[in-house]
Amino acid sequence: MQPITDLIGPKGKKQLSMADIEINKVSPYACEDADYTWRLYKVFYDRIHEDKMFNLLKDIEMPLVKVLANMELTGIKIDTKLLNSMNKDLTKRIKLIEKKMYKMAGEEFNVASPKQLKVILFEKLNVSTAGLKKTKTGFSTDAAQLEKMKGLHPIIDLISDFREYSKLKNTYLDALPELINPKTGRVHTSYNQAVTATGRLSSSEPNLQNIPIRTDLGREIRKGFITRPGYKLIGADYSQVELRIISSLASDPKMIVSFQKGEDIHKRTAAEIHGVDIKDVTFEQRYQAKAINFGIIYGLGSTGLAKSTDLTRTEAKKFIDNYLELYKEIKKYLDHTKEFAHENGYVETLFKRRRYLPDINSRIPFMQAAAERTAINMPVQGTAADIMKMAMIKIWEDLPSISPKARLLLQVHDEVVVEAPDADIKKVTKFIKDTMENIYKLKVPIKVDIESGNNWGDLK
């Protein structure tokens, strides 16, 4: 039997999307179908907690289905003119870079082929391979390794530029306009409800959860996501939600107090570690503290911290030791979580979403270490996902009473994007912020940063 919708996940590949369903006049309320319920149940049944007052399937995943269905059906408008003009510009720049590279190499080759590139780089131009990470097929030429080679040869910068431009062109500028639904004039992603191991959603065809933002050129692409006339976009994102969650799960007094005071948490961390006043924290100190706050939820080790900062491995180890000494309850929580995982073979979120860890007691140390990092990360990332899902359900339920024409459009893990009529922006903004911040009470406040504007790349 052909699946009704791909809300569950892109398993069999090429299932009907919600946008197809509208065109085919199939009921979008597949979620009320018994077969559909059963399929959701099969995915989530082992995650249901004994607590009958609340369970993941009944109170989060099932109500979420119609929210996602409606987000998919609504879609988002794309500024094709902007994307096409960027595309032309980038095509030119890419061709120019290729020509320059051919000249430096003394021959033509496929710049997009790492295999061919390696020959040119390391054999023909004799760029030093000292200190470079290896892949199965030889020395790596990824962005981190190119950074190490910077200055050794002028071609290095060209490779980085080529990679950035061709990525943006191929993945976004070429693909997005093709996916505009001729009927709605909008792009309709699919939200996959049961593909991730942590409880997050994923998004595909197109993936609207990895639209660029970090580089200036990337942000330009984000400006191509626009509204219908007379509307604005509102972007609301949870601020440091995972760190707030771990501080709450761990009941760490120092971190909790800092969040309660509304301090800059990275500055506070740096101040504590270096024993200085919070206002005397340098940029470098804050940067390192940020790296460790960020990394702690991923099970970061000293090697990893050293790599993302200028610290040596010894310094990084000391830095982490100091951190865990300072936030004692965080350390206890990390140890306890690992212990729990070893004893039970799984870990859980605050709302009892569960992930099994088959390798947690593996005799291969590497496998065990990887499973321990997963054990640390999943409850944090997953709890954030649970909270976000609950907020989305509440927003979907109450938004019509605030602004009947406003629509929930996108979710990007800790952010939602809403489209609302100009006249309603103020009250919708307040409603979204209040709902997200108050959907669940942690031991710390949950803060939401919220902005509006005419496009996704330019919210203020």
Added chain:
DNA sequence: CCCAGCACGC
């Protein structure tokens, strides 16, 4: 059709 390598997001 599948895997490797790479790069985009959180």
Added chain:
DNA sequence: GACGTACGTGCTGGGT
């Protein structure tokens, strides 16, 4: 002594 930061999607190249 060497390495190892979680979770995803999707592109191109290159081999089967």
